[in-house]
Amino acid sequence: MYRRLLCFLLIFISTSAFAEGKKPNIVWLFSDDHAYQAVGAYGGRFESLNLTPNIDRLGKEGIVFDKAYVGNSICAPSRATLLTGKHSHLNGKIDNRGPFNHDQQQFQKILQKNGYQTAMIGKIHLSGKMQGFDYWEVLPGQGKYWNPTFVTENGNTVYKGAHSTEVITKRALNWLKTDCKQDEPFMLMVHYKAPHRNWQPITHWKEKFSTMTFPEPDSLFDTYEGRGTAANKQDMSIDITMRMDGDLKANQSPRKEFLADNPLTGKELVRWKYQMYMQDYLGCIAGVDENVGKILDYLAESGLDKNTVVMYSADQGFYLGEHGWFDKRFMYEESFRTPLLARWPGVVEPGTRNDDLVQNIDFAETFLDIAGIEAPDDMQGESLVPLLKGETPDDWRSSLYYHYYEYPGAHSVRRHEGVFDNRYKLIRYYGLDIPGDEEWELFDLKNDPSEMKNQYNNPEYAEQVARLKKELGKLREQYQVVEIDQPVPQKKRKNQKK
Ligand code: CA
Numbered sequence: 001m002y003r004r005l006l007c008f009l010l011i012f013i014s015t016s017a018f019a020e021g022k023k024p025n026i027v028w029l030f031s032d033d034h035a036y037q038a039v040g041a042y043g044g045r046f047e048s049l050n051l052t053p054n055i056d057r058l059g060k061e062g063i064v065f066d067k068a069y070v071g072n073s074i075c076a077p078s079r080a081t082l083l084t085g086k087h088s089h090l091n092g093k094i095d096n097r098g099p100f101n102h103d104q105q106q107f108q109k110i111l112q113k114n115g116y117q118t119a120m121i122g123k124i125h126l127s128g129k130m131q132g133f134d135y136w137e138v139l140p141g142q143g144k145y146w147n148p149t150f151v152t153e154n155g156n157t158v159y160k161g162a163h164s165t166e167v168i169t170k171r172a173l174n175w176l177k178t179d180c181k182q183d184e185p186f187m188l189m190v191h192y193k194a195p196h197r198n199w200q201p202i203t204h205w206k207e208k209f210s211t212m213t214f215p216e217p218d219s220l221f222d223t224y225e226g227r228g229t230a231a232n233k234q235d236m237s238i239d240i241t242m243r244m245d246g247d248l249k250a251n252q253s254p255r256k257e258f259l260a261d262n263p264l265t266g267k268e269l270v271r272w273k274y275q276m277y278m279q280d281y282l283g284c285i286a287g288v289d290e291n292v293g294k295i296l297d298y299l300a301e302s303g304l305d306k307n308t309v310v311m312y313s314a315d316q317g318f319y320l321g322e323h324g325w326f327d328k329r330f331m332y333e334e335s336f337r338t339p340l341l342a343r344w345p346g347v348v349e350p351g352t353r354n355d356d357l358v359q360n361i362d363f364a365e366t367f368l369d370i371a372g373i374e375a376p377d378d379m380q381g382e383s384l385v386p387l388l389k390g391e392t393p394d395d396w397r398s399s400l401y402y403h404y405y406e407y408p409g410a411h412s413v414r415r416h417e418g419v420f421d422n423r424y425k426l427i428r429y430y431g432l433d434i435p436g437d438e439e440w441e442l443f444d445l446k447n448d449p450s451e452m453k454n455q456y457n458n459p460e461y462a463e464q465v466a467r468l469k470k471e472l473g474k475l476r477e478q479y480q481v482v483e484i485d486q487p488v489p490q491k492k493r494k495n496q497k498k
Contacts, residue, residue: 023116023185023371024344025308029295030191031288032075032123033328034314038285039339042066045215051285054293055312055341062343063352063388067422069400070316070360073328073335075196076100076125077405078315078360083107085364085379088403089482093126095406100126105376107364108132111187114373119175122168122191129153135179137171139164143193145200163202164193169291173298182304187367190295194284197326198247201283205290209283213275219450220274221267222323226454228439230429235412236319236327238277239270248276274321281320309370311342313363322450329413331402331427332451336420348388356392357400357422358384380479398422401475405484407431419472425451426468442468
């Protein structure tokens with residue numbers, strides 16, 4: 001009897017020591033252009049729709065970051081930052097057009113060298129062969145919603161009759177169930193294409209959302225008064241830029257018949273476009289959330305959830321009609337901010353909210369820290385692990401640096417850089433083709449959360465402007481910002497404003 005008890009105790013001690021010693025797995029769920037306004041956990045005007053119950057689960061069982069931002073609000077550069085832990089000017093991927101140097105240091109290569117199994121499934125939007133992944137299966141470029149082609153090391157596969165959101169989930173689950181050695185640590189990236197333009201939901205969500213109407217943002221008919229050339233001359237408005245057929249499917253039933261019976265113009269047409277846009281965009285969100293739920297369910301069923309960090313985020317935010325816009329690019333909140341929720345059983349206190357300033361330069365170092373690996377010196381972020389534990393360091397950053405480059409280019413948003421200190425936002429636009437070649441905006445988000453009043457020339461804010469200009473200079477030095485020449489102008493699109 002005594003011997004049996006001793007034997008049991010020894011087994012118990014050795015298995016728990018093994019469990020404690022095993023490094024945590026990482027499942028990184030991600031989507032393209034998911035606005036924080038369309039995540040239930042962030043409240044806002046869609047809150048009552050309960051759009052994202054599964055993504056919200058991560059927050060309830062873990063942490064919601066209320067102040068998560070990107071460094072350059074556009075798809076491919078954001079992804080390059082995620083992999084390298086560096087701002088665009090150092091990883092070289094400043095816009096959607098240039099190549100990404102896959103040979104450079106990336107967090108997944110370091111994880112792989114340290115015994116992690118690594119896999120990337122879905123949209124990465126960086127052309128060329130992925131490196132540092134034991135398995136990768138990615139959409140070429142933007143990829144397609146329906147009948148998507150996926151590229152692997154060994155060739156292409158077309159998934160006929162299928163929606164990309166569902167294929168990505170199935171392929172991720174397949175990797176977990178068949179290729180992944182579940183008793184060894186792994187890092188799996190499940191990166192959805194949805195809800196990127198032109199917003200094609202899975203059929204059952206398309207049907208559900210087609211009967212719904214949605215609240216409008218206060219700034220749907222923004223006139224950009226007091227703001228500079230960039231806001232006034234952009235090409236990303238629902239009114240002018242959004243395409244009736246390509247984006248809004250106005251040539252398809254029942255929208256086609258509705259418009260034939262109801263010839264809309266002016267503000268009524270903008271309002272209709274906004275509703276159709278939301279039907280499609282939010283339908284895509286519901287599809288992503290449903291599929292996030294499938295991944296979470298499998299983790300629970302398999303018991304993997306206990307030792308797995310699950311994180312959800314997106315490559316940047318998006319305008320859902322705010323300022324009259326769709327798309328991203330600007331340093332204004334809707335595109336600068338991004339959703340970030342994480343669950344780590346036993347480490348993150350369930351139901352935690354965090355309002356520290358965090359940025360996508362932090363993700364690479366966070367993943368390395370979770371794996372107990374020291375980050376290389378040239379990564380530019382900070383590990384979020386102390387924040388996950390509810391222990392924000394006293395010297396945590398008090399401001400963020402931002403820089404957008406893709407001009408001239410799609411949507412015609414002028415180049416700009418800026419600084420945000422959690423209340424004030426100072427933005428410098430340049431390369432404007434105007435005398436002086438530079439314009440500034442200052443917003444006080446405490447008194448003007450929708451960023452409608454540019455206070456740059458208001459003498460009452462002179463002190464803040466001077467302080468933030470100094471801070472911007474400091475950040476430029478800290479992040480080793482280098483000047484990057486303007487690319488050759490592209491041909492202007494037909495409907496682009498002069
Ligand atoms: Ca994107």
